[in-house]
Amino acid sequence: MTTSSLPPSVIATLPGGYYTHENIFALEQARIFESMWFCVVRAADLAKPGAFRTVQVGRESVLVTRARDQSIRAFLNVCRHRGARIKTEESGEVRRAFQCPYHAWTYDLEGKLIAAPNLTKMPDIDRVEYGLVNVHVREWLGYVWVCLADEPEPFEEEVQGQVVSRLGDLDSIHNYGIESLEVARRIVYDVKANWKLIIENFMECYHCATIHPELVEVLPEFAEGLATQLYVGHGAEFGEGVEGFTVDGSPGADRIPGVSETQDRRYYGLTVRPLMFINLVPDHVVIHRIFPLAADHTVLECDWLFRADVVRSGRDLEPSIELFHRVNVQDFEACERCQPAMNSRAYARGGVLVPTEHHIAGFHEWVLDRLGTGQLGTGQPT
Amino acid sequence: MIPACPLAALPRGEAFRLDAVEPPIAVFHTDDGELYAVDDTCTHQDASLADGWLEGCEVECPLHASRFDLRTGQVDAPPAKLPVRTHGVVVEEGTVYVVPSGEAA
Numbered sequence: 464m465t466t467s468s469l470p471p472s473v474i475a476t477l478p479g480g481y482y483t484h485e486n487i488f489a490l491e492q493a494r495i496f497e498s499m500w501f502c503v504v505r506a507a508d509l510a511k512p513g514a515f516r517t518v519q520v521g522r523e524s525v526l527v528t529r530a531r532d533q534s535i536r537a538f539l540n541v542c543r544h545r546g547a548r549i550k551t552e553e554s555g556e557v558r559r560a561f562q563c564p565y566h567a568w569t570y571d572l573e574g575k576l577i578a579a580p581n582l583t584k585m586p587d588i589d590r591v592e593y594g595l596v597n598v599h600v601r602e603w604l605g606y607v608w609v610c611l612a613d614e615p616e617p618f619e620e621e622v623q624g625q626v627v628s629r630l631g632d633l634d635s636i637h638n639y640g641i642e643s644l645e646v647a648r649r650i651v652y653d654v655k656a657n658w659k660l661i662i663e664n665f666m667e668c669y670h671c672a673t674i675h676p677e678l679v680e681v682l683p684e685f686a687e688g689l690a691t692q693l694y695v696g697h698g699a700e701f702g703e704g705v706e707g708f709t710v711d712g713s714p715g716a717d718r719i720p721g722v723s724e725t726q727d728r729r730y731y732g733l734t735v736r737p738l739m740f741i742n743l744v745p746d747h748v749v750i751h752r753i754f755p756l757a758a759d760h761t762v763l764e765c766d767w768l769f770r771a772d773v774v775r776s777g778r779d780l781e782p783s784i785e786l787f788h789r790v791n792v793q794d795f796e797a798c799e800r801c802q803p804a805m806n807s808r809a810y811a812r813g814g815v816l817v818p819t820e821h822h823i824a825g826f827h828e829w830v831l832d833r834l835g836t837g838q839l840g841t842g843q844p845t
Numbered sequence: 846m847i848p849a850c851p852l853a854a855l856p857r858g859e860a861f862r863l864d865a866v867e868p869p870i871a872v873f874h875t876d877d878g879e880l881y882a883v884d885d886t887c888t889h890q891d892a893s894l895a896d897g898w899l900e901g902c903e904v905e906c907p908l909h910a911s912r913f914d915l916r917t918g919q920v921d922a923p924p925a926k927l928p929v930r931t932h933g934v935v936v937e938e939g940t941v942y943v944v945p946s947g948e949a950a
């Protein structure tokens with residue numbers, strides 16, 4: 464590809480094949496999703512010992528649960544006997560143990576093998592060694608991250624470091640007390656688009672004035688198309704006369720107590736690589752967890768979190784929820800509109816990034832760097 | 846009378862599997878402080894009841910959840926259908942002994 468021939472205003476995107484090829488997606492699974500800290504579940508969804516969720520992390524199904532000591536544990540969802548899936552349900556609760564439905568190998572909530580037919584006749588089977596395979600777990604902001612790498616990067620650098628570089632410090636996010644907020648609504652979006660299209664879309668606001676009329680009413684500076692994420696510590700200010708981050712500008716819910724004066728009446732959006740968005744407004748937080756399932760298929764779980772007393776008051780939160788729900792639908796429709804064209808001859812060499820999108824090139828470099836396929840132009844999938 | 850383990854090594858809620866005898870015997874120390882011994886092997890498949898779940902005077906098989914009454918050996922519900930044998934337990938000088946059924950204390 465001849466990037467040198469582009470006019471100076473624009474920068475090349477990734478070639479279309481990066482959004483469709485199975486070999487690229489397989490590399491992304493191995494070198495990104497299975498190598499980095501991956502935000503998988505809201506800790507409060509695992510309310511008590513034995514409650515579990517299964518989630519797709521790269522090529523692996525991961526079983527996340529709460530053990531007797533209340534700590535969160537995560538395992539590869541694979542029986543150590545002959546490889547049956549331990550749990551096929553998305554969520555549920557076991558009373559005391561995980562039992563494989565095939566030959567009944569039985570594991571406790573810490574993953575240790577505790578019983579199996581004829582097990583006492585095989586005293587050489589070590590019950591920890593033949594327990595479920597543990598993966599690394601961290602809890603932060605009331606969410607659970609897992610890392611499938613043998614030796615994860617420090618969470619502080621890989622995850623928290625991204626928040627610091629966007630907001631300036633960790634206090635700015637801790638102000639929102641996200642771990643003590645409650646999920647008022649969760650919407651799961653099934654999107655027929657490559658995960659990178661979804662990340663790139665979230666990173667730019669060039670499309671805002673065209674596809675997000677309601678959002679731009681609330682945040683007029685978005686009409687200029689500048690990505691707020693570009694400026695450290697910057698949040699987009701609510702428009703004059705806008706009373707809250709709602710679909711109609713009506714007042715939102717009660718403000719989260721820790722939110723500072725400088726954070727009031729502002730929206731902050733953060734991309735936390737590889738697969739999470741955090742949106743902060745004074746009275747609520749919207750968090751997207753992103754699960755790439757195939758090169759052209761991504762599922763997003765989006766949580767709307769408010770103060771616990773607000774959620775319990777039964778107050779109508781619809782105008783607040785509706786705003787970002789519309790933004791989501793508008794964004795994901797745009798991504799689904801692009802996905803089929805990624806295979807087109809017209810997009811074989813990709814498209815272009817205009818100046819307000821130039822920072823997306825940083826995302827592309829990061830992807831290429833993780834994949835180890837070399838610089839753009841030399842690493843084209845064939 | 847067969848020595849099983851020191852009483853101190855068998856806290857309440859725990860079980861000890863005595864495999865010096867054939868078939869092996871499981872000794873349970875209930876939450877109420879009682880000691881019971883029954884055949885360790887479930888009568889359904891080969892599962893160790895010592896690995897099961899002790900609740901009150903019952904142990905639930907870890908594999909398919911049939912429950913055995915430790916006092917009588919009776920099973921509550923399938924898939925196991927036959928009772929397990931019960932045995933005597935004696936504590937002497939801090940050691941737990943099992944008296945297999947049919948043997949005089």
Ligand code: FES
Pocket residue numbers: 542543544545546547563564565566567568
């Ligand atoms: S495959 Fe799980 S018990 Fe056999």
Ligand code: FES
Pocket residue numbers: 887888889890891892906907908909910911924925
């Ligand atoms: S092995 Fe005990 S109930 Fe099946």
Ligand SMILES: [Fe+2]
Pocket residue numbers: 664665670671675790794
């Ligand atoms: Fe958007």
